Amino acid sequence: MSERVDVPVSDLVRRAPKVLLHDHLDGGLRPATVAEIAAEVGHPLPAAPEALGDWFVEACDSGSLERYIATFEHTIAVMQRREDLVRVARECVEDLAEDGVVYAEVRWAPEQHLAGGLSLEEAVDAVQEGFRAGERAAGGRIVVRQILTAMRHQARSREIAELAVRYRDEGVCGFDIAGAEAGYPPTRHLDAFEYLHRENAHFTIHAGEAFGLPSIWEALQWCGADRLGHGVRIIDDIEVDGSGRAHLGRLAAYVRDKRIPLELCPTSNLQTGAAPSLVEHPIGLLTELRFRVTVNTDNRLMSGTSMSRELQQLVDALGWGARELRLVAVNAMKSSFLPFDERLAIIEQVLKPAYAELGA
Template structure:
């Protein structure tokens, strides 16, 4: 029997990350430093260890709405160019240290303008930070620009994403509390992106059920689903383990629509009760286009390696499973086909082959 991958081995594997929030991945000490520099005086703790613990504990509420409240403190200290460059550079460094070779990191430009920055200045600062942090580290980091689903600026952010798509912005997203804010409220933005041949993903099926997924796909035309956990509600599993897919679940699987799953975060927001019961196990068995992501590394105290290690423990996954998740993610990235193929064949497969041989 092949030995299961260890955490240290997993860290050395080339990994791909599609769903990670810039304002959810700050280093606690960086938050403290930036708060001191900007005069932000509302932090719940001023020691890095205690502050990191507070974020994780506050996020463990089981409520998406309560989980989202923690971002007031990270966004609060990300209101200057210098702060955005630092946070983005450290994000790229931290991901590279975890073995990530390609990442799409999302953020909402509209949340970073209270200090006087324009939307364009916000985007440029983050791009500069990613470039600085990626230099010489064997990682490529692109941006996804997010519009908040409870606001009315999605068209403006969609136009911003198209304007910067050739210099590091890979696509568009909407995020925020799902209940009461369906993606169809932003239909004009999605139709504009489709006319511009641009990519977008939609947070759907995390805090709300199948109607959110259905609207994201069939009304809005999403390329990927952010989370998509509740697709499980359209699958019936018999006592003998056989599964019957409803029409929406079958469509998602047949069309190979990528699911940006974030196991630890899903537990925190109540989208799943335990890792062993997380829908990712069934969806992987049924060959949905599942990818493994972090969502918010600070709030979840996680990394891609930790997510993989948790799945190895919960489901007994081996190297072939981890490579399958990774190739899924690279296939689903908002990059040109030839560039995706080059990373799969030139980086991911050789990297996993070496680790499997050493094991």
């Protein structure tokens, strides 16, 4: 059983405005919310309410992506009624705003939330209602958009892609596929990606997390992804020689040259075995080599984390300061699926002034 060490957050990290591109709605619930709704709907939980948060973290510290994914059985089970989706979405925004996040794209798979009788559209409407309520509660300190996810082991990706396009002016900014990579390549969903291209829509693909370079190559060269969900295994195409000089392979050079954003999730990568430690995490070298690096939470409940915790760990492990925090925040905002003028407004009016005060 692993032991999660508390990470005190410095004033620098606390004050730094944060931008989040890779956060799962069903992976960020408050443990108390899971317990309360589970009691109402009669879903059995694997631990007592007071120990539930620790159970999720410990279960996910296995080094296996498959076991990590299995824990979602308990969060998805409490997100089947309309009122529960609204609540979870609202609390998500409130928690992110409290953590200093100024812009977030939160992804979730509508097809997994229909057991209570909701339609796909009703589920999206419920999450949107919750997001707007959370933004209002935060007093305008945060902007949040939905990314609609299709499960890569299912066959509804075209349907979910059409849903994302239908709602793109109503709070949905993009599309994603997620789930176990091995055995389920992104090319199984080419019809959905070709449709999104025709509709001038944005999408990211989970790739290069548990699986290696072929997953990244297919996501980019076959499917045309705008961003890589994780993408941490791009490090496999970089060789550092005895003098410390890095040599990029063709795929790594392409990713860097094209400024393809990497949605890196340090704690999650450690849990699933995609990286051995924070000190050895590829994010350090990738940042030095000027890849389009972003820092993300992935699943705040399963990782017992927040954006502040992710950033503080990088400050402690890699010696990051205000300059690096500014870099990843601006990288993320540049890479978001918001319209250009809205992205620019947040960079110029929120990020740059705040980081100037922090000395970056």
